[in-house]
């Protein structure tokens with residue numbers, strides 16, 4: 607038996623535009639609920655949400671029967687974290703703060719078994735192999751892993767061509783919050799200089815035959831990024847949906863509260 611087909615990767619390779627949402631509530635029950643909405647992909651955020659490997663695993667399990675492909679964002683791009691997330695059954699990883707081609711190459715190697723990489727062999731103990739039921743896992747796993755790198759700094763943008771030339775990188779996600787802050791605009795991704803940088807980066811990523819991705823939480827930038835060629839686009843966050851609707855509901859019935 608082979609590793610499960612990564613439909614997110616297949617659809618990106620086919621040129622589809624995939625609409626996603628961020629999961630930052632760090633909870634399996636909330637992830638299961640979000641999985642019923644029908645997003646193409648959902649990010650289990652290990653960078654800014656209070657997740658650990660156990661809560662990431664819980665959310666992967668909660669999404670297993672949904673139509674939404676789980677994307678696990680690690681706190682940082684460490685080889686040992688990549689190994690643990692993959693063994694827990696993640697097949698698509700989003701790695702923040704990638705600034706160089708060396709880092710990108712190291713991450714590709716972290717995702718692959720020797721001789722093509724350095725991933726340790728032990729998934730037989732874990733979810734990834736359905737606890738040893740996926741007998742051909744080692745032979746088939748590499749091809750089903752989708753590696754998405756976040757470029758979100760001035761240094762990363764300067765290295766974008768080299769990062770894009772790294773074989774094994776499937777997509778590059780531009781982080782508007784981090785990028786705008788690193789450019790000196792304190793989270794204002796709408797600043798014209800930031801917008802120009804994002805537009806150029808999305809075009810470069812597409813021209814290099816990689817999938818461009820981004821997050822926006824309001825309609826105008828979301829539509830703009832889709833028009834500019836972004837193909838995996840997160841359009842909101844569970845936290846934003848819950849907090850926004852809770853506040854709107856209270857304002858309706860208790861204005862000024």
Ligand SMILES: O=C(O)C(=O)C[C@H](O)[C@@H](O)CO
Pocket residue numbers: 628654702756758780781782783784785821843
């Ligand atoms: O820089 C960004 O933008 C991101 O990396 C996404 C963020 O972490 C965050 O805005 C998620 O809500």
